[in-house]
Amino acid sequence: MNSKAIITSALPYANGEIHLGHVASTYLPADVTTRFLKLNGVEAYYVCASDDFGTPILIQSEKENKTPSEYVAYWNKRDYDDFTAFNIGFDYFYKTSSQENIEFVQYVFKKLNDAGHLYQKEIIQFYCNNDKKFLPDRYVKGICPYCQAEDQYSDLCESCGRVPEEIKDPKCSICGQTPTKEKTIHYFFKLKNFGDSLTKWLEGNEHLQKDVKKYVQNWIKSGLIDWDITRDITWGVPIPADDAQDKVFYGWFDNHLAYISTALKFLNDKGIDGKDFWNSADIYHFIGKDIVYHHYLFLPAMRLGMNNEYKLPDYIPTRGHLTLQGKKISKSRNWYIGLKQFLNYYPADYLRYYLVVINPYSQDDLNFDWDEFANHINSELIGNLGNFVNRALGFTKKTFDGIIPESEKYDEKDQEAHDKIINLSTEIGILMKENHLDRALKKIMEFSSFFNQYFQHKEPWKKGPGTENCVFLSVNAARSLAIAMFPFIPESSQKIWVQLGLEGKVTDNSWDDMSQLGIKLGHSLGETSPLFAKVEQEDIEKYKKRLGPQ
Numbered sequence: 001m002n003s004k005a006i007i008t009s010a011l012p013y014a015n016g017e018i019h020l021g022h023v024a025s026t027y028l029p030a031d032v033t034t035r036f037l038k039l040n041g042v043e044a045y046y047v048c049a050s051d052d053f054g055t056p057i058l059i060q061s062e063k064e065n066k067t068p069s070e071y072v073a074y075w076n077k078r079d080y081d082d083f084t085a086f087n088i089g090f091d092y093f094y095k096t097s098s099q100e101n102i103e104f105v106q107y108v109f110k111k112l113n114d115a116g117h118l119y120q121k122e123i124i125q126f127y128c129n130n131d132k133k134f135l136p137d138r139y140v141k142g143i144c145p146y147c148q149a150e151d152q153y154s155d156l157c158e159s160c161g162r163v164p165e166e167i168k169d170p171k172c173s174i175c176g177q178t179p180t181k182e183k184t185i186h187y188f189f190k191l192k193n194f195g196d197s198l199t200k201w202l203e204g205n206e207h208l209q210k211d212v213k214k215y216v217q218n219w220i221k222s223g224l225i226d227w228d229i230t231r232d233i234t235w236g237v238p239i240p241a242d243d244a245q246d247k248v249f250y251g252w253f254d255n256h257l258a259y260i261s262t263a264l265k266f267l268n269d270k271g272i273d274g275k276d277f278w279n280s281a282d283i284y285h286f287i288g289k290d291i292v293y294h295h296y297l298f299l300p301a302m303r304l305g306m307n308n309e310y311k312l313p314d315y316i317p318t319r320g321h322l323t324l325q326g327k328k329i330s331k332s333r334n335w336y337i338g339l340k341q342f343l344n345y346y347p348a349d350y351l352r353y354y355l356v357v358i359n360p361y362s363q364d365d366l367n368f369d370w371d372e373f374a375n376h377i378n379s380e381l382i383g384n385l386g387n388f389v390n391r392a393l394g395f396t397k398k399t400f401d402g403i404i405p406e407s408e409k410y411d412e413k414d415q416e417a418h419d420k421i422i423n424l425s426t427e428i429g430i431l432m433k434e435n436h437l438d439r440a441l442k443k444i445m446e447f448s449s450f451f452n453q454y455f456q457h458k459e460p461w462k463k464g465p466g467t468e469n470c471v472f473l474s475v476n477a478a479r480s481l482a483i484a485m486f487p488f489i490p491e492s493s494q495k496i497w498v499q500l501g502l503e504g505k506v507t508d509n510s511w512d513d514m515s516q517l518g519i520k521l522g523h524s525l526g527e528t529s530p531l532f533a534k535v536e537q538e539d540i541e542k543y544k545k546r547l548g549p550q
Contacts, residue, residue: 001433004281005044007034008259010291011051011096014075015060018082018339020368021329024355025319029437030286031088032356033317035487036432039511043281045091047266049258050076052097054251055136058235059174068235072097082339086348087490092266096237096258104261105254106240108306117190117305118229120243125186125232126154126179128172134232135172135179137250142167155252156293163293165225186230186247187239194301195220201300207315208296211363212289216296227298229253256299259285260310275310283313289320289363317435320365322355325547334548337368345543346535349489350377356488357442361435370544374535381489384445385481386531388452392474393499393528395460400471402501402525407472414469417454418517420447421473421480425515428484437488444484451477475500475525476517482506483514492531501526 009026012018030046037044052072061071072095080093095101112118126135137155144152145168149159154167172179199220202213229250230239236248260278267274287295300312322329329336342351354373357380359366396402410418424447431440451474458470482496486506497506501524 001037001040001042002282003042004277005034005037005042005284006259006263006278006281007037007044007046007284007286008263009046009048009286010288011049011255011258012079013054013056014050014052014072014079014095015054015057016075016331018079019329019331019336020324020339020342020351020355021322021336023083023086023088023339024322024359024366024368025288026286027083027088028086028352028355029317029319029359029435030284032352032437032487033284033286033432033435034089035490036511039483039486039507039509040429041510045263045266046089047092047094047259047262048090049094049096049098049101049262050079051251051255051258052076052095053236053248053254055139055231055233055235058233069097082343085343086339087352089490092262094258094262094265096255098258098261098265100265101254101258101261102237104264105237105249105257108257108302109240109249109253111309112189112302112305115305115307117193118187119190120185121188122183122185123228124181125184126170126172127182128175128177128179130175130177131172134182134184135174136231136233139173140167140170140179141173142170144168155250156290158290161290161293162219163225163227184232185243186228187241187244189227189229189253189298189302189305191224191227191297191301194297194304195224197304198297198301201304201312202296205312205314209316209318209361209363212292212296212316212318216292219293219297224297252294252298253302256285256294257302279311282315283311284315284317285313286317289318292318315435317361318363319359319361320363323365323367325369325544326367337547345539346377347491349492350381350532350535353377353381353441353489356437357445358438360438370540374537374540377532377535380445382532382534384452385448385485388448388455388474389478389481389496389499390528390530391452391455392471392478393525396471396475396525397528399460399463399467404475404519404521404523404525405468405471406521407469408466410469411466413454413457414466414473417451417473417477420450421477421517422515424480424484425512429511432487441488444481444488447477447484448481472517472519472521476519479519480514483509483511495531499526499528 007030009030034044034046061068076095126140128135138153140154141151143150144157145164146162147160230247231250237254239247264274267277295316303310303312354376428440428443455474460467460470479500482493486493493506
């Protein structure tokens, strides 16, 4: 494990509220991983930024009678506030419209241009005579030429994940009319020239998911196309060239560069050499499967084109989409749950637990189901974890006045319980390092279940031989759970810590401390109370009815 790490997530688009689908695949896994790395003593920083540019923002800001800058400033703050309420612990949250990012993007353009990786070409661009404007990517929809999926954007097929050279049967997304074609001059990036170097990078990086690598390699074998990096709109990073003053960069040219520029801004402000840190750290980019093409081809090719001035990612954890009650999330059809909305219903830890435990490290889609959510919380978080902690601490308070008694010679069951504690950090740590967060969480819950059974087997309420051992080991197991669960449910973990009567914060400990018997003879517990409240079915039925057209 590297002693340094920079973690990023796909940038939230500053054009609407964060919903459950956003946090499931990218922000929550990144946050859990960052917390794990920090507990392991890694100097890890989780940085992110709002993605501020593009035609949708330009049009929406006009509708709201705001400048684009005013519009994205609102969503930058709103998104950050929502993330913070969900306990996404960004070390720094910035914006692609920052002066630092604009200057960095322009610097990268000049480096690539000087190295001969860019060229200009006259192209035919879709133009809407009705709306009197060129139509960039998201304002042209049609049929994907590769998989024949309908209603796809011209710059990305969400069905097959490829970037079409030209969409079939194009329609203007604004008015629905068929656009005409007009001449314009754009800059192109020579992506075709990077096939061999991209293949070498893919084959040499053992941390990338094998299934993702395989179909990216198939894309390369089938032939890459040069990449149009120019757009005929006014809101974006200006192209630093005299012959392109009325054009800006395509959003996918500039937004992922904010991973670097944001990290540099944050680190340099801390007095750390940002460039040196970046190049000596493990780099993580957490994404959803819909932007694999951009992160496995465009992003590394641009860094390769700069002669690895900034190192390529070591990890690109990629997960599937979240559906809701078995159907695709859609804001226009009110088939979604806003993050802020959900946090008005239940604590953040409920959602954090559920979204991790159902989310495998794969591109398989996952589904949020209200009934399954209630079942997971009630049977696992409350019935397993909460029940064990409450039993162990409550019994100790009642029987021993909250004072940890002296343990005796272990019997076979005690020794098994002791070994479970000693081995926990290693067993969970292996899964966490491999990004199998769901498996790690399930393993922790198995540990809690074991101690529920251990407590039941020892029957300490009968006050027979071994009662003191049961109390000593069970309370120490609760301490282990507080540390192990911290990356997943930080607020509840801290509550356990306080109820254990321990000083400071869970984060004052290291990951390996969970496998130490840190609570000794004579320690006094704090005040105990139930950690969680039951999810009631009548509330679930009420929340279901709020989905869909109102």
